[in-house]
Amino acid sequence: MEPIEPLFLDGEYDIFVDDKNRLSVPIELRRAIDPREYGEGLTVLVGKNKKPWLYPDKYYRKLLSQFTPQAAPPEELLKFDRFNVSMTFTISVDKQGRVVLPDKIVRRTGVSGEVTLAGVRDHMEIWPRAEWEQYYETQF
Numbered sequence: 001m002e003p004i005e006p007l008f009l010d011g012e013y014d015i016f017v018d019d020k021n022r023l024s025v026p027i028e029l030r031r032a033i034d035p036r037e038y039g040e041g042l043t044v045l046v047g048k049n050k051k052p053w054l055y056p057d058k059y060y061r062k063l064l065s066q067f068t069p070q071a072a073p074p075e076e077l078l079k080f081d082r083f084n085v086s087m088t089f090t091i092s093v094d095k096q097g098r099v100v101l102p103d104k105i106v107r108r109t110g111v112s113g114e115v116t117l118a119g120v121r122d123h124m125e126i127w128p129r130a131e132w133e134q135y136y137e138t139q140f
Contacts, residue, residue: 004062005037009119014129017112021101023126025054029119030097044105045088047125052105054124057090063122101126 013026025042038056047053055063064084067077089102106112109126116132118125127135 004059004066007038007056007059007122008032009121009124011119012132013117015115015117017101017106017115017126019112021103021106021112022098023101023115023117025093025097025099025124026117027097029117029124030093032119041090041092042099043088043090044099044101045084046105046108047123049125050109052101052109052111052126054099054126055122059122060088 009029009032011026011028013029015023015026017023033056037058039058041057043055043057043060044052045055067080073081087104089105091099091102093099101111111126111128114129116127116129118127118132
């Protein structure tokens with residue numbers, strides 16, 4: 001199995017999701033993603049915290065390849081695959097660094113308007129800004 005190159009995405013960025021579900025990925029995060037290594041697109045899914053999570057597409061596929069499918073997988077692995085394979089979307093990043101979030105992701109997570117995009121090591125999370133600030137306050 002091919003090793004996964006380390007990826008480190010960090011920082012918090014106050015951005016905006018417009019009425020067409022578009023948002024701009026900050027240049028600092030885009031620069032951290034080598035397109036030769038991690039691909040040009042992003043994979044988006046609803047994370048464990050019910051927020052949209054964005055991974056570089058090739059990185060996410062390599063990450064999932066570490067879990068070997070079985071002829072009769074246990075229910076826990078099936079549940080994992082249902083959320084992490086069937087409910088993902090591959091999205092493109094345009095020349096201005098914008099992405100369009102799929103309607104299902106927006107509907108399931110409620111992200112719109114003012115949001116915070118957080119770099120969380122190997123992925124990015126999109127939080128409604130007020131929730132992010134509340135989360136921050138409850139941690140300290």
